Amino acid sequence: MxxxxxxxxxxxxxxxxxxxxxxxxxxxxxxxxxxxxxxxxxxxxxxxxxxxxxxxxxxxxxxxxxxxxxxxxxxxxxxxxxxxxxxxxxxxxxxxxxxxxxxxxxxxxxxxxxxxxxxxxxxxxxxxxxxxxxxxxxxxxxxxxxxxxxxxxxxxxxxxxxxxxxxxxxxxxxxxxxxxxxxxxxxxxxxxxxxxxxxxxxxxxxxxxxxxxxxxxxxxxxxxxxxxxxxxxxxxxxxxxxxxxxxxxxxxxxxxxLANKEMTTENKRLKEAAELICKRLQQAFPEIKLNGHPQLRLAHNLSLTIPGVEAKALIHKLKNKLSFSAGSACSTVKVEPSHVLKAIGLSDDETFQTIRLGLGRATQHPERIADVLIEGIKQLRSN
Ligand SMILES: Cc1ncc(COP(=O)(O)O)c(C=O)c1O
CATH class of the missing domain: 3.40.640.10 (Type I PLP-dependent aspartate aminotransferase-like (Major domain))
Structure with a gap:
């Protein structure tokens, strides 16, 4: 596989x-x-x-x-x-x-x-x-x-x-x-x-x-x-x-x-890729919200709240296509809402409807990633 x-x-x-x-x-x-x-x-x-x-x-x-x-x-x-x-x-x-x-x-x-x-x-x-x-x-x-x-x-x-x-x-x-x-x-x-x-x-x-x-x-x-x-x-x-x-x-x-040497070019590339994914998702579902600061943020991170879609369900649905996490991977043993998302004002429901995409050196074709996510969200919403 x-x-x-x-x-x-x-x-x-x-x-x-x-x-x-x-x-x-x-x-x-x-x-x-x-x-x-x-x-x-x-x-x-x-x-x-x-x-x-x-x-x-x-x-x-x-x-x-x-x-x-x-x-x-x-x-x-x-x-x-x-x-x-x-x-x-x-x-x-x-x-x-x-x-x-x-x-x-x-x-x-x-x-x-x-x-x-x-x-x-x-x-x-x-x-x-x-x-x-x-x-x-x-x-x-x-x-x-x-x-x-x-x-x-x-x-x-x-x-x-x-x-x-x-x-x-x-x-x-x-x-x-x-x-x-x-x-x-x-x-x-x-x-x-x-x-x-x-x-x-x-x-x-x-x-x-x-x-x-x-x-x-x-x-x-x-x-x-x-x-x-x-x-x-x-x-x-x-x-x-x-x-x-x-x-x-x-x-x-x-x-x-290596990371320091390649930082400027890599951050530029990942920022553009992250922006493209976010934009494409928001075009399909305007209610999707980007969490965190719009500018003062890591280039490779996207935290997105997708109203009406459980993050865990989306991860499960797309598990053969994409590996991403709900909120923080560091605390997957806990089922409580993320303390970070709560601190920025999200409701309990919104925290469970939030996914985290962490892009990296091997990330290519962001438009395809966005399309896979869009398809998964559509399928979950039609259930
Ligand atoms: C902000 C932050 N601090 C600390 C850690 C812990 O790092 P490690 O598990 O490598 O000790 C992590 C990793 O998840 C992190 O993201």
Whole structure:
């Protein structure tokens, strides 16, 4: 059977063939432990890790490569950023500000920190999913030690005013963390220019392998050292113990280099494709609504509410032709309405009538994709 067209690139992306090629020698040939620097096998692995760290640091605008802490992905990076910062700086205050539309890797970690004595304020967002900067300023108090606002939302694609949020945090001496899992490799990022102190990312969101990611931890103005959340050999400057995933790290660096190099052309292509799909669908069904900000959004994401059509039913109907998700693929185990769609003002019914299309490098013929969707919607509506 021919595989359906993959349209879930916000959930994950395939490993780029060029990335895989770079990774392969690090499984069976250069297999040393990057911490075993007394011998050549370990040294070779360490050299590869050092080079990859340098590439990633440069791509994100870091001052030093040591500002990159490798983790298993954005979930762990978010846990380390939030729990590590809270435990390290709780003597300065216990208040953390975040938003109602964060990924569960942030929201659930914050809920956990409540149990450790943290006070959490979750800011609302407007109907486009954007945080109000005045609300943010109002929420700050003398106990505030950390602001955590995601770079781009995984369900509706809205991009936040990151630089301005960072400026507000900096002016008050508060740390600023951003979950950039959906933005790294898709949007231009410079952590210093954008006043970011901590930034989480995951390689599989930008055509790298799964199970590898990282956290940028600023080392200058201010120098940040987080409390570890796991314990062991003291790797990654004591912030994240555990043998380094050398093939994953090498692959992530290559994936990020390629994504950054191809970003401008690829974003233009995907924006046009997404616009075409949206326009064609709305021509057929004018009541279809695009969620998220019309301009400040990820080029490859489309969140669409189709009144009268259950997202799950449409996914099922088209499962041999298209692979896409309802709301967020990250929470398919839950049957509750999406907290993100609720936060931008959708009713429970509308949240269940919302699909997410995540376009990507292999996406071609957007008009055909739109036509398949139109046909599926027509069939469901005629039932
Ligand atoms: C915004 C955001 N944060 C965090 C994550 C978690 O990433 P990972 O599952 O790679 O740890 C995801 C992935 O779904 C995401 O979209």
């Amino acid at each position: 021919e595989m359906p067209i993959y349209l879930d690139h916000n959930a994950t992306t395939p490993v780029d063939g060029r990335v895989l090629e770079k990774m392969l020698p690090y499984f069976c040939e250069v297999y040393g432990n990057a911490s075993s620097i007394d011998h050549l096998h370990g040294n070779k692995a360490k050299q590869a890790v050092d080079a990859a760290r340098q590439t990633i640091a440069k791509a994100l605008g870091c001052r030093k490569e040591s500002e990159i802490v490798f983790t298993s992905g954005a979930t762990e990076a978010n846990n380390l950023a939030l729990i590590g910062a809270f435990r390290k700086f709780r003597d300065k205050g216990n208040h953390i500000i975040s938003t109602a539309i964060e990924h569960p890797a942030v929201l659930d970690t914050l809920a956990y920190l409540r149990g450790e004595g943290a006070e959490i304020t979750l800011l609302p967002v407007d109907s486009f999913g954007v945080v109000d900067l005045e609300e943010l300023e109002k929420a700050i108090k003398k106990e505030t030690i950390l602001i955590s606002v995601m770079f781009a939302n995984n369900e509706i694609g809205t991009i936040q005013p990151i630089k301005e949020i960072g400026r507000i945090a900096k002016a008050k001496g508060i740390l600023f963390h951003t979950d950039a899992a959906q933005a790294v490799g898709h949007e231009k990022i410079n952590v210093y220019e954008m006043n970011i102190d901590l930034l989480s990312f995951s390689a599989h969101k930008f055509y790298g392998p799964k199970g590898i990611g990282g956290l940028f931890v600023r080392s200058y103005a201010p120098l940040i050292k987080l409390a570890p959340i796991s314990f062991g050999g003291g790797h990654e400057k004591g912030m994240r113990s555990g043998t380094l995933n050398v093939p994953g790290i090498v692959g992530m660096a290559e994936a990020l280099s």
